[in-house]
Amino acid sequence: MWLLALASLVFLWFASLIAYFPRKPAFLISGENANKSNALLVIAHPDDESMFFSPTISFLTSRGHNLHILCLSVGDADGKGNIRKEELYQACVTFKVPRQQVKVMDHPDLQDGFGNKWNHNLLSKIIEEEVLARGINVVITFDDYGVSGHCNHRDVHFGVRTFLQETAQRDIEAWELVSTNILRKYSGPVDFWISMLFALLSPTGSAHCLMNENPRRSFIAMSQHSSQWVWFRKLFVSFSSYTYVNTLRSIDRLEQVQRKGNDQEL
Numbered sequence: 001m002w003l004l005a006l007a008s009l010v011f012l013w014f015a016s017l018i019a020y021f022p023r024k025p026a027f028l029i030s031g032e033n034a035n036k037s038n039a040l041l042v043i044a045h046p047d048d049e050s051m052f053f054s055p056t057i058s059f060l061t062s063r064g065h066n067l068h069i070l071c072l073s074v075g076d077a078d079g080k081g082n083i084r085k086e087e088l089y090q091a092c093v094t095f096k097v098p099r100q101q102v103k104v105m106d107h108p109d110l111q112d113g114f115g116n117k118w119n120h121n122l123l124s125k126i127i128e129e130e131v132l133a134r135g136i137n138v139v140i141t142f143d144d145y146g147v148s149g150h151c152n153h154r155d156v157h158f159g160v161r162t163f164l165q166e167t168a169q170r171d172i173e174a175w176e177l178v179s180t181n182i183l184r185k186y187s188g189p190v191d192f193w194i195s196m197l198f199a200l201l202s203p204t205g206s207a208h209c210l211m212n213e214n215p216r217r218s219f220i221a222m223s224q225h226s227s228q229w230v231w232f233r234k235l236f237v238s239f240s241s242y243t244y245v246n247t248l249r250s251i252d253r254l255e256q257v258q259r260k261g262n263d264q265e266l
């Protein structure tokens with residue numbers, strides 16, 4: 001009985017891996033003659049990109065979009081900030097993101113840690129500077145739960161929101177990584193089915209399910225974070241659905257939909 005259940009799970013795991021390859025999401029469609037996006041991924045710590053956003057990074061780089069990464073701390077909670085900063089650059093080599101397109105902040109008011117509250121206006125200012133300096137037209141970040149509920153991840157989300165509310169730049173698309181429940185979080189590629197359904201049931205164009213076409217690369221990228229590459233993170237990267245699939249939801253459109261819903265209720 002247990003053997004049958006295990007065999008079914010293994011079958012589902014591999015069927016999920018195979019099923020997503022032919023799919024081509026319409027996220028940031030760009031034909032031969034269309035302009036490629038200049039995207040900015042905003043994260044809190046070195047390793048967030050490899051642990052949570054690798055399907056998004058692979059999608060963008062494999063389709064020729066220009067990806068920049070803004071990491072808002074060096075991840076110095078254990079005093080390894082300088083090492084972790086270098087590890088991020090190494091991971092970005094794996095993802096084929098040039099070093100000059102990766103910026104790591106080490107601001108006294110933005111230090112890694114559970115108890116450290118990050119000021120949203122300060123974050124907004126830093127993000128705006130980066131957007132203007134790099135000519136960014138797409139911003140991608142955590143949602144308001146931040147995958148793990150880490151307060152730094154959540155503050156980064158609200159920093160991006162503050163930036164979107166205050167900036168004079170109106171032509172910026174913003175996307176958040178949808179946090180899933182714990183069952184989905186550890187279901188590996190099997191989560192593809194639920195993520196696809198979520199994207200299909202969302203208002204047109206407001207959510208996209210991006211599959212990782214090269215999960216092995218995510219594993220290699222994460223292994224560049226040597227100081228973090230301990231057994232439980234190896235397990236996490238193997239079983240985490242974020243290694244295989246990212247669901248991105250439009251921040252602006254969601255607000256519009258919510259506002260519309262509220263108006264209808266009144």
Ligand SMILES: [Zn+2]
Nearest residue numbers: 044045048150
């Ligand atoms: Zn983090």
